Amino acid sequence: MQEDIDEYFSLAKESMDHSIEHLEKELSRISTGKANPKLVGGLLVDYYGSQTPMSQVANIAVADARTITIQPWEKTMIPPIERSIFEANLGVTPQNDGELVRISIPPLTEDRRRQLVKTAKEKGEEAKVSIRSVRKELMDGIKQAVKDGYPEDAGKRAEDEAQKLVKSYETKVDTHIEHKEGDILTI
Template identity: 55%
Template sequence: MSDELNIIKSQAEEAMVKAIDHLEAELIKVRAGKANPNLVDGLVVDYYGTPTPISQVGNITVADARTLAIQPWEKNMLQPIERAIIAANIGITPQNDGMIIRLFMPPLTEERRKELVKRAQGEGEHSKVAIRNIRRDAIEKIKKLQKNGLSEDVCKDGEKNVQDLTDKFISLVDKHLAAKEKEIMTV
């Protein structure tokens, strides 16, 4: 029966790792005043009627610390890429010179930095909720095992292991948020 507990614990840990991975991906999208190609990762361009990720229609490079350059492989894709960036509302106006689209990262004001910190903390809170939901599901599975004849002591140990795992991942979320807040608030 303890094999079932180990399976439940490993499934919970795997799901919590995915929650942390998702948090990291979302925190990358919160810009800290530096150009990062991941800023346009989620953008989709209309490529001859087919929604296509922006990275598949052009080359995305960091020109300097505050500039992203997008060079489409086809010149007629300049307008659709520009429209996709404007529609995404990422707070940056694209500059089109007929060959390359440049995204200039404006310097962040103190107010904007605080907004970005709040957004990062919101993402962190979503991750914490996801981790707690994973914990709840795992504990429910353990309680079902107890109803099916697993001893109470073994179940309590299993619940404690799941709680320890939860605490570990919640503290990991807090570390990620502290690092991102420091990155955003550094001028």
């Protein structure tokens, strides 16, 4: 029985870690007004019929604080790269000179900053919802184990432990959101 409970916790931690990783990935795509290769590195580009991350078809670099340069390995990839950037709706316009694609990151207005903070908080709330659904599955597993003969007092301790685990992950989410909010609001 204890092995089952340990397995439930192991799976729950793994799922919650995935939620945090997903949140980090989503937050990295939110522009802070500074050039960051992560803004476009994960975008998918049509590479000879298959969707491939941009970082695998081009060299992505930061030219200065507000400019990202994308140099494709093959010049024929410039139009698909531009299309991918347009379709991602990042609020930037790619410019190409036949050799590479430049993206100028516009300075953020106060309204745009507030909108980006709101978006970041929405992503954080999505992560918390995901963590809470994992908690529900974990609690259901513990309750089922109690029904199957696991001691009730041990089941209660396991539920308390599950709640502490969820709180720790929600705190991680809040920390990520606060950090991102600071990045967005810093001029």
